[in-house]
Amino acid sequence: MFRKILCILLLICSGQQLFAQVSIKGRVKDLQQQPVPFATVRLVPVSDTLKGQMALTDTAGMFTFTGVSRNKYKVIVHSSIYESVTATVVVDNATAQLEDIVMSKEKTVTLSGVSVRGTAPVITQKLDRLVVNVKGTPIGVAGNALQVMERLPGIEISPDGSSIKLNGKDHVGILLNGKLTRVPISSLLLMLSSTNAKDIDRIELITTPPAQYDAEFTGGLINIQQVVSTTAGSNGSILLGIGYGWRDKAKAGFNWNVRRSKTNFYGGINYDRNNNPRKFDYRSYNASDSDPYSNFTVTDRYPVITGVTGRIGLDYDINKRLSLGLLANGNLNLFKQHVSGSTEGSERIGLVNNEDSRRRLYILNAHVGYKISKSQVFNLDVDYLNYYSFAPNEYVNTYYKTNADSVVTFTVTKRTPVNVWTGKADYITSLTPDIELVTGSKLTFSRLKNNVVAEDVFSTGAEPVDSLSERSTLAENIAAAYASVSWTFNQRTRMNVGLRYEYSSQDLVTKSGKSTSNRSLSQFFPSLFFSRVLNKNNTLQFAYSRRIARPTYTDLAPFVSFIDPNTFYIGNINLRPALSNTVTGSYLFRRFIFTAELTREKNAIAKTQAVFLDSKQQMLTSLNIPVLWTSSLSASIPVTVAPWWNMQYNIQLSHINQQYEGNTTSNTFYFIKTTQNFKLDKNWMLQIYGSYNSEKMYGTTRIDAFQRMDVSITREVKKWHSSFQLSINDLLNKYYRFQSINHPARYYKQFDEYEPRVVRLTFTHDFGNLQIKKESKRETSSEEIRNRF
Numbered sequence: 001m002f003r004k005i006l007c008i009l010l011l012i013c014s015g016q017q018l019f020a021q022v023s024i025k026g027r028v029k030d031l032q033q034q035p036v037p038f039a040t041v042r043l044v045p046v047s048d049t050l051k052g053q054m055a056l057t058d059t060a061g062m063f064t065f066t067g068v069s070r071n072k073y074k075v076i077v078h079s080s081i082y083e084s085v086t087a088t089v090v091v092d093n094a095t096a097q098l099e100d101i102v103m104s105k106e107k108t109v110t111l112s113g114v115s116v117r118g119t120a121p122v123i124t125q126k127l128d129r130l131v132v133n134v135k136g137t138p139i140g141v142a143g144n145a146l147q148v149m150e151r152l153p154g155i156e157i158s159p160d161g162s163s164i165k166l167n168g169k170d171h172v173g174i175l176l177n178g179k180l181t182r183v184p185i186s187s188l189l190l191m192l193s194s195t196n197a198k199d200i201d202r203i204e205l206i207t208t209p210p211a212q213y214d215a216e217f218t219g220g221l222i223n224i225q226q227v228v229s230t231t232a233g234s235n236g237s238i239l240l241g242i243g244y245g246w247r248d249k250a251k252a253g254f255n256w257n258v259r260r261s262k263t264n265f266y267g268g269i270n271y272d273r274n275n276n277p278r279k280f281d282y283r284s285y286n287a288s289d290s291d292p293y294s295n296f297t298v299t300d301r302y303p304v305i306t307g308v309t310g311r312i313g314l315d316y317d318i319n320k321r322l323s324l325g326l327l328a329n330g331n332l333n334l335f336k337q338h339v340s341g342s343t344e345g346s347e348r349i350g351l352v353n354n355e356d357s358r359r360r361l362y363i364l365n366a367h368v369g370y371k372i373s374k375s376q377v378f379n380l381d382v383d384y385l386n387y388y389s390f391a392p393n394e395y396v397n398t399y400y401k402t403n404a405d406s407v408v409t410f411t412v413t414k415r416t417p418v419n420v421w422t423g424k425a426d427y428i429t430s431l432t433p434d435i436e437l438v439t440g441s442k443l444t445f446s447r448l449k450n451n452v453v454a455e456d457v458f459s460t461g462a463e464p465v466d467s468l469s470e471r472s473t474l475a476e477n478i479a480a481a482y483a484s485v486s487w488t489f490n491q492r493t494r495m496n497v498g499l500r501y502e503y504s505s506q507d508l509v510t511k512s513g514k515s516t517s518n519r520s521l522s523q524f525f526p527s528l529f530f531s532r533v534l535n536k537n538n539t540l541q542f543a544y545s546r547r548i549a550r551p552t553y554t555d556l557a558p559f560v561s562f563i564d565p566n567t568f569y570i571g572n573i574n575l576r577p578a579l580s581n582t583v584t585g586s587y588l589f590r591r592f593i594f595t596a597e598l599t600r601e602k603n604a605i606a607k608t609q610a611v612f613l614d615s616k617q618q619m620l621t622s623l624n625i626p627v628l629w630t631s632s633l634s635a636s637i638p639v640t641v642a643p644w645w646n647m648q649y650n651i652q653l654s655h656i657n658q659q660y661e662g663n664t665t666s667n668t669f670y671f672i673k674t675t676q677n678f679k680l681d682k683n684w685m686l687q688i689y690g691s692y693n694s695e696k697m698y699g700t701t702r703i704d705a706f707q708r709m710d711v712s713i714t715r716e717v718k719k720w721h722s723s724f725q726l727s728i729n730d731l732l733n734k735y736y737r738f739q740s741i742n743h744p745a746r747y748y749k750q751f752d753e754y755e756p757r758v759v760r761l762t763f764t765h766d767f768g769n770l771q772i773k774k775e776s777k778r779e780t781s782s783e784e785i786r787n788r789f
Helices: 002-019 145-150 185-192 782-788
Strands: 021-030 040-045 053-056 062-069 072-078 085-090 095-097 101-103 108-111 114-117 123-125 130-133 155-157 164-166 172-176 200-206 220-226 233-244 248-259 263-275 278-286 293-317 322-345 348-373 376-400 406-432 435-458 461-464 470-488 493-509 515-535 538-549 560-564 567-570 578-589 592-612 618-642 645-660 663-679 684-693 696-698 701-703 706-717 722-729 734-740 746-754 758-768
Touching (some): 021 040, 021 072, 040 062, 053 062, 072 101, 085 101, 123 618, 145 155, 145 185, 164 172, 164 220, 172 185, 185 293, 185 322, 185 348, 248 758, 278 560, 293 348, 538 592, 592 701, 592 734, 592 746, 663 696, 706 734
Parallel strands (some): 021 095, 021 101, 172 220, 567 618
Antiparallel strands (some): 021 062, 040 053, 072 085, 108 114, 130 200, 200 220, 233 248, 233 758, 248 263, 263 293, 278 293, 278 746, 293 322, 322 348, 470 493, 493 515, 515 538, 538 578, 560 567, 592 618, 618 645, 645 663, 663 684, 684 706, 696 701, 701 734, 722 758, 734 746
């Protein structure tokens, strides 16, 4: 009897202890609201610090403790990058969900008075994007934004800097601090070439964007996140640089930041001048007629590109819940070019062209963030974008004939103002400790005017050329609503499901008053993301999204831009929107990232395609490809050979299959990029970058292989908080060749030669309070929304 009673008492006691045990869940992130993976988390009872449990955060920064007794605990988080953080928690419920733990202070080691901060991995795979850290890298010291983007995994920028691809796909959107920049991609890339890389914190490659992003751009999105200092007090930096290739280069920059308890005031201005000569060759041949025609044009071009970029911002925390912010970004780009050349073949023509164009862009943003409760956040953003392009061109053509020469002079002047208003509201709430909901809406109103005036110039005056002149307007409105739900099933498994609805209307009206392109579209755009951490070293991810590519104004507008008297660019008003479905799978092994992607695109828009008009003329325009399949395999491979030598390899193999004019064609191509970093000693670093792009097919065009090689050496002077960098870009010759492949008896070839072996010397200096870090209190900006999901 006594033994039975004793057993019953033991069972009761053990049962009470079992029911007294609970679980604790939490998340660790940094100041940019990014998760901190593989951090060590210790749970220690306050009453007995010798006992406790230990866990490791997953790729989402999540951790879980089970079998925890009700008590008061310390949660201690350790990371190789940040200083340790300690929080206190009282466990008195069945499940305790901790507030997010923010690691705000970078780890600093002091050696003989020199501070050395820990550095984050250069490339990190998140649930819905690939994040590349730029700040502090050698290219992030002296390069420009375009040079940085060229080195990123999956990105291809044409040697002429006029187009960009992501994972082999066109129609890529560029975001600046999370804001979509709606200007022609060629103009935007030109502006990025004068933006200093030192102002960039990180670049995010979003191949399958989630529901809270615009459904625009079938190729995906690239988000350029600028540096915002979190250092208390005042600090800043200056940059000075000179260079020479075939002609001179110069750059300068100044940035500042003043942070007080509730206020952060920051800004900067940068100047870049690039005297950048180049040579273009054009060849066309027609053997389909009884009278064959050939044309060979050679032009020497001497553009001087001057860019000024600037920004100024103010953030103010009214209280712990309410924050306000204002931000203005601006860019002025001047393009002055003299062209001289000649055409040989069936005709002999002397060519002279002078261009003095300018492009202006500024973006204004105002936001209000309100933290309703610990689990509810509301954000409101209003943006205004103004873009203006003024491009006057003068053409002087001399026709050499047997009996007498004739000189024809005409001018083309283009003015294009663009105004875009955007309003966006977002609401975030935690439905349960494991389920979060993000919902919102967005309105975008775009208005564009384009006025092209062509005139023949005679000694007696100028006469308009109506066939080449155009005055048109474009009105585009987009209304969107979206919702996404994020589940954290357990410490290893996460999923995000989103749905976006967009209604858009686009109306292009020419000078005749007729609407040449009046379209409306109503579509749903689903997205899905799934992540499973197999163990500490292995993670699987899956993503799906549906996207749209609406024809831009430059694709549609019936403008004319001449290369020579028989070759010109022109818009295509018959273009249709493209719709795509993309599936992506990723495997993460330690720091290695392997990705497979498949996209089916209907009515894909291919730019710069040759179309033959008659025996002499050909035009370059955009065309729809009825069905385009694009598949790719990519690998991001970091290798540490020795403490003083590390390398990064980015490899991609792509295959396209397209249906055009009743024919099915396919093509396989690849590129390889490598960056070699050598730490020569504590103050000297050598970096070598090389890339190779194989030959590939694009629409009705074949593009030849091209390569690149850059070298830089950097000297840090830590006691001055300064650095010097000597760099040589494009050590190999820089060529860009393409030709038409859609007609057996006619072809068009273009061969562009750009300035190689550009030597630059750059000096940077940081000043002010550079070491003390503090946690940012803002938790209501739209950037938090993007990074949380």
